[in-house]
Structures are given as structure tokens and as C-alpha cells.
Amino acid sequence: MASNFEVTFQPKQSEAFYYCQRKDSKRSQYLFYGGAKGGGKSYLVRGKEFSRRLMFPGTTGVIIRKTFPELLANHIRKFWQEYPETKKWYRASEKAIYYPNGSVTDFKYLSNTNDVYTYQGIEYDDITLDEATQHEEEVFKILKTSLRSDPLIIKKNPNFKPIFLLTGNPGGIGHQWVKRLFIDRDFNSEETPKDFSFIQAKIYDNPIFVKANPEYLKNLQDLPADLRKAYLDGDWDIFIGQFFKDWRRDIHVIEPIAIDPNWGKCFALDWGYDPHPFHVGWYAKDFNGNIYKYRELEGVETPPEDVAKKIIELSLEDQHLKHGVGDTQMWVKNPFVKSKPGEIPTDKSIAQSVNSILQKANLFMFQATKDRITGWTNLRSLMKWKGDYSEDGTRDITEYPKYRIFSTCNSTIAAYPNMIHSELKPEDMEKIDGDDPCDTDRYAMMYIFKGIKTKKQLTPAQIMRREALRKPRDRRGEFVR
Numbered sequence: 001m002a003s004n005f006e007v008t009f010q011p012k013q014s015e016a017f018y019y020c021q022r023k024d025s026k027r028s029q030y031l032f033y034g035g036a037k038g039g040g041k042s043y044l045v046r047g048k049e050f051s052r053r054l055m056f057p058g059t060t061g062v063i064i065r066k067t068f069p070e071l072l073a074n075h076i077r078k079f080w081q082e083y084p085e086t087k088k089w090y091r092a093s094e095k096a097i098y099y100p101n102g103s104v105t106d107f108k109y110l111s112n113t114n115d116v117y118t119y120q121g122i123e124y125d126d127i128t129l130d131e132a133t134q135h136e137e138e139v140f141k142i143l144k145t146s147l148r149s150d151p152l153i154i155k156k157n158p159n160f161k162p163i164f165l166l167t168g169n170p171g172g173i174g175h176q177w178v179k180r181l182f183i184d185r186d187f188n189s190e191e192t193p194k195d196f197s198f199i200q201a202k203i204y205d206n207p208i209f210v211k212a213n214p215e216y217l218k219n220l221q222d223l224p225a226d227l228r229k230a231y232l233d234g235d236w237d238i239f240i241g242q243f244f245k246d247w248r249r250d251i252h253v254i255e256p257i258a259i260d261p262n263w264g265k266c267f268a269l270d271w272g273y274d275p276h277p278f279h280v281g282w283y284a285k286d287f288n289g290n291i292y293k294y295r296e297l298e299g300v301e302t303p304p305e306d307v308a309k310k311i312i313e314l315s316l317e318d319q320h321l322k323h324g325v326g327d328t329q330m331w332v333k334n335p336f337v338k339s340k341p342g343e344i345p346t347d348k349s350i351a352q353s354v355n356s357i358l359q360k361a362n363l364f365m366f367q368a369t370k371d372r373i374t375g376w377t378n379l380r381s382l383m384k385w386k387g388d389y390s391e392d393g394t395r396d397i398t399e400y401p402k403y404r405i406f407s408t409c410n411s412t413i414a415a416y417p418n419m420i421h422s423e424l425k426p427e428d429m430e431k432i433d434g435d436d437p438c439d440t441d442r443y444a445m446m447y448i449f450k451g452i453k454t455k456k457q458l459t460p461a462q463i464m465r466r467e468a469l470r471k472p473r474d475r476r477g478e479f480v481r
Contacts, residue, residue: 007047007050007051009044009047010040010205010206010207010208011205012039012040012199012201012205012206013040013043013044013047013201013205015199016031016033016044016048016165016199016201017044017047017048017051019031019197019199020048020052020163020165021052022161023159023160023161026194027161027197028194028195028196028197029147029162029163029164029195030144030164030166030181030182030195030196030197031163031164031165031166031197031198031199032132032166032167032168032178032181032182032196032197032198032199033165033166033167033198033199033201034167034168034169034200034201034234035168035169035170035183035198035200035201035202035234035236036169036170036200036201036202036203036230036231036232036233036234037169037203037220037231037232038202038203038206038209038210038216038217038220039201039202039203039205039206040201040205040206040209041130041167041168041201042074042075042078042130042167043082044167045063045075045128045130045165045167046063046075046078046079046082046083047082048128048165049061049063049105049126049128050079050082050083050086050105052126053097053099053101053103053104053105054099054101054103056103056125056153056157056159056160057101057102057103057156057157058101058102058103058153058156058157059103059104059125059126059149059153059157059160060103060104060105060106060123060124060125060126061103061104061105061106061124061125061126061127061128062105062106062107062108062124062126062127062128063075063105063106063107063108063128063130064108064109064110064127064128064129064130064143065109065110065130065131066109066110066111066131066134066135067109067111068095068109070109070131071095071107071108071109074130075107075130076090076095076107079097094106095107095108106124110135110139113135113136113138113139116138116139116142116143117142119142119143119145119146120142120145120146121146122146123146123148123149123150124146124147124148124162125149125153125160125162126147126162126163126164126165127143127146127147127162127163127164127165128164128165128166128167129143129164129165129166129167130167130168131167131168131169131172132166132167132168132174132178133168133169133170133171133172133173133174133175133178134168134172134173134174135173135174136173136174136177137174137176137177139174140166140174140177143164144164147162147164148162149162166178166182169230169231169234170230170231170234170235170236170238171230171241171242172241173420175236175241175418175420176418176420176432176433176434179236179417179418181196182196182197182198183198183236184414186414200234202232202233202234203216203217203220203232220232225388236417237249237417238417241420241421242417242419242420243376243419243420243421243429243430244380244383244416244417244419244438246380246383246384246385246401247383247416247417248385249413249417251385251397251400251401252383252401252403252404252405252416253404253405253406253407253413254292254404254405254406254407255406255407256294256406256407256408257292257406259284259292259294259318260284260286260287261319261320262319262320263284263285263286263287263320264284264285264320264448265282265283265284265285265318265319265320265321266282266283266321266323266324266325266444266447266448267280267281267282267283267311267315267321267324267325267365267444268280268281268283268324268325268326268368268440268441268443268444268447269307269311269324269325269326269327269330269354269365269440269443270327270436270437270439270440270443271326271327271329271330271350272300272436273300273301273302274300274301275300276300276433276436277298277299277300277436278298278299278300278302278307278436279296279297279298279411279436279437279439279440280296280297280298280307280310280311280440281293281295281296281409281412281437281440281441281444282294282295282296282314282315282318282321283444283448285448289402290402290403290404291382291402291403291404291445291448292403292404292405292406293403293404293405293406293409293412293441293444294406294408294409295314295406295408295409296408296409296410296411296412296437297310297311297314298411298436298437303353304330304350304353304354305353305354305356305357307354308353308354308355308356308357308358309357311324311358311363312357312358312360312361312363315361315363321363322362322363322364323363323364323365323366323447324363324364324365324366325365325366325367325368325369325443325444325446325447326351326354326365326366326367326368326443327368327370327439327443328367328368328370329350330349330350330351330354330367331349331350331351331367332349332350351365351367366447368443368446368447369443369446369447370443370446371446372428372429372442373427373428374446375442375443375445375446376427376428376429376442378442378445378446378449379403379438379441379442379445381402382401382402382403382445383401383402383403384401384402385397385399385400385401386398386399387399403441403445409437411436411437412437412438412441414434415434415435415436415437415438416437416438418432418434419432419435419438420432
């Protein structure tokens with residue numbers, strides 16, 4: 001390669017570039033690079049794209065950003081500066097570089113998720129989704145179908161293997177799926193772990209940039225502690241737009257402790273069948289007002305009666321547990337339930353189905369108070385803590401949160417760091433996949449905060465008769481202490 005075509009990488013960029021070049025079976029098809037600001041992501045993207053198009057004649061790669069102005073400022077003009085020859089090879093009408101050897105680099109943007117469907121049927125030998133956390137997972141899923149090479153290309157380039165490169169930082173609408181796949185490596189049955197790899201790059205891996213821009217590093221160091229952890233250290237439990245800003249796994253999650261039989265207890269149920277799961281949480285409140293989520297249960301395609309039986313089974317040793325709350329949609333009449341012979345025809349709700357089983361174990365489920373904003377306010381107030389980060393990165397806590405979660409509640413622990421603010425209603429939480437544990441906790445905290453005391457302790461059968469005469473929104477009960 002001529003001297004004016006040389007590409008110089010820093011060590012971490014070289015690691016990623018040579019990973020892309022590997023053809024062995026152990027190389028993942030999808031590589032995520034970055035995870036913090038200043039790690040040299042954009043330079044890697046251009047250098048990798050430029051080098052591979054020249055190394056492998058006749059191949060086509062694409063670089064994708066959210067908007068065209070981002071493409072123009074961060075890549076197209078940078079291409080011309082770093083590799084001047086590409087300016088004369090660039091066709092503005094097509095937003096593409098046509099190399100003399102027959103290779104092509106396309107520059108594309110996806111302002112809206114639905115735009116990704118225009119890629120169906122298009123074939124790319126390499127795909128780069130720059131700033132992937134700006135996109136929903138649907139974009140990644142559709143783009144994956146375009147990563148394939150014509151057999152003639154492979155025959156002409158026997159050392160070539162397609163690669164899907166993603167870059168990004170914590171935060172954004174895509175934070176959850178990127179974190180799940182590349183950071184937490186939490187895969188579903190349709191995903192193959194060996195297909196996904198992550199190379200962490202921080203500003204300290206980019207010394208040339210730091211030397212040229214010393215104020216940039218200082219600005220990152222001067223950020224508030226939470227943003228500093230996200231942008232400087234690449235902490236994926238903290239990000240811009242995070243709904244539960246006080247969430248810290250090592251503060252809010254504790255190893256299981258003994259639950260005093262005399263502590264107040266309740267359960268909460270967020271209903272789901274398919275494809276969304278149901279989620280049940282069990283809560284205990286100690287004599288100092290601290291609340292613990294000590295158990296969880298979730299599943300899909302489970303009939304209401306079976307959910308109720310499982311609640312009973314898991315609650316057998318929970319002394320003083322009498323009441324719980326359920327998602328209000330469970331009180332909607334179910335037109336598909338048929339009455340037994342001789343019964344007066346009635347549309348039985350999911351809640352009635354659940355309570356008909358629960359009452360056999362002296363348990364009863366009331367309708368939850370579903371004021372979202374008040375509920376989130378209550379929950380987040382219980383999650384507040386006081387303390388500081390020490391210089392060595394550990395936390396010096398002076399006041400622990402009132403709400404803490406047992407380490408055995410894996411779904412709940414996974415949910416909290418991924419929740420984001422609603423774009424249309426910032427004071428509310430965005431409704432996204434995986435939010436079920438948080439909704440369940442919200443119901444429980446509203447019940448604990450605003451439970452209406454009954455004049456006397458009624459049996460489940462008496463409660464059901466009383467509730468049948470009331471309007472659905474009046475179906476509430478006290479938090480047993």
C-alpha cells in the first residue's frame with residue numbers, strides 16, 4: 001500500500017482492527033467497540049472501512065449514523081482530511097466512495113427506526129452502526145439480515161470475512177439492548193454467545209487525542225460523579241436519560257437477610273401473558289421503615305389460576321402475609337370465560353380467577369393504585385441515599401436507601417439500570433420491554449404508602465363479597481404491619 005494510503009492505529013484501535021481481520025471460527029460476527037467517551041471510536045470506524053475496502057477488491061461497506069449532518073461532520077469530511085484521495089472518489093449524489101479497485105463505501109443515515117426496512121434485500125460485506133445506542137434494537141435486528149457476501153466476492157477474497165462493527169457510549173434509547181448483548185451477555189434462546197464480542201476503549205486508550213485536547217479529559221474529570229462514571233469510566237449502570245438516577249447495584253442490592261416474622265408483608269402482581277411476562281414481588285417492611293423485596297416470580301403463558309397457586313406455594317412460610325395488589329387491567333372483564341352449568345352468566349376477570357384460588361390460603365389481592373407519577377415519586381424517594389465516591393472508586397455511604405432488593409431477585413436487578421425517561425412525558429418512565437419488575441415495585445410502594453385501613457380483619461370470602469359491591473377503583477386494602 002502506498003505511503004499516502006497508510007493507516008496508523010493506536011493499540012486499542014489496532015486490537016479492534018485486527019479482530020475484524022480475523023477469519024477463524026472464533027471471531028464473533030458482531031463487535032462492539034467503545035463504551036466511554038474519547039476512546040477513538042470514529043477514527044477506528046474510518047480506518048477500518050478505508051483499509052478493508054482497499055485490501056479486499058470489489059467489497060462494499062456501509063457506515064450508518066442517526067442523521068446526515070453527523071455523517072458529514074464525523075466521517076465524510078474526516079475521510080477527505082485523513083485520506084485525501086477519497087475526495088475525488090466520492091460521489092455526492094450517491095453519498096458513496098467508489099474505490100479504483102471496485103470497492104464501495106456507502107454513507108447512510110437512519111433518522112427513524114422504520115427507515116431500516118429500506119435495507120431489506122440489500123447486501124453489504126461490512127456494516128458499521130456508529131453510535132449504536134442512538135437506535136432501537138429493531139434497527140440492529142434488521143441490519144443483521146443485510147450482512148452477507150456474494151460467493152464470487154469470497155472466491156476473489158479468500159481471506160475476507162464479513163463483520164458488523166458497532167460503537168457507542170452508555171445512554172440513549174439503545175442503551176438497554178446494547179448492554180444486554182455486549183456488556184451483560186444475557187442472551188435469549190435465538191442468540192449465540194460466540195457471535196457477540198466487546199472491546200472496551202476509554203480516553204486513556206487514546207493518548208494522541210488526549211495530548212491534542214487536554215481540556216477534553218479535564219472536562220470529563222470535572223463532571224458530576226454519576227456522569228463521570230458513565231463517560232470517563234464506561235459504567236453501563238449509569239447513563240444520560242436514566243430514570244432511576246440513584247440506582248447503584250452495590251448500594252441497593254443486598255444478600256438475603258432473615259425476615260422477622262412480625263414485619264409487615266405484602267405481594268404485588270404485574271399481569272402479563274404473552275409475549276410480556278407476569279411479575280410478582282414479595283415485600284417486607286421492618287420496624288424502622290426499611291422495605292425489602294425478598295422474592296420475585298415471573299413467567300409467560302401462565303393461566304391466572306396457576307399464577308395464584310404459585311403465589312400460595314411460595315408464600316407458605318410468610319407469616320402475617322395476607323394481602324397483595326394487582327395490575328388494574330386484571331379487573332377488566334374477560335368475555336372468554338364461560339360460566340359453569342347452573343351459574344348466572346358472568347364475565348369473570350383475571351383478578352377474580354386469581355382471588356378465587358388465593359382465598360383458599362387466606363390471601364387476597366386488591367386492585368393497585370396506578371397513579372404512575374405519584375408511584376414513581378414514592379419509589380424513587382425510597383431509593384435515595386447519601387454519600388460520596390472516594391478517590392479509589394469505592395463508595396462512602398452515610399445514609400442507605402429505604403428500599404433494597406435481595407440479590408436473588410435477578411430480573412428486578414437487571415431492570416432498574418435500563419429504565420429511561422419518557423420522551424413525551426419526562427416525569428414518567430418510558431414503557432419498554434423489561435419494565436415489569438419496576439411496575440410491580442411501584443404498585444407495592446403505593447400500597448405501602450397509601451393502604452386504606454379496614455375497621456376489622458375480614459376473611460377473604462368476606463372481602464370478595466364486599467368488593468363485588470364496590471366500583472373497581474375502590475378495591476383496596478391495608479398494608480399489614
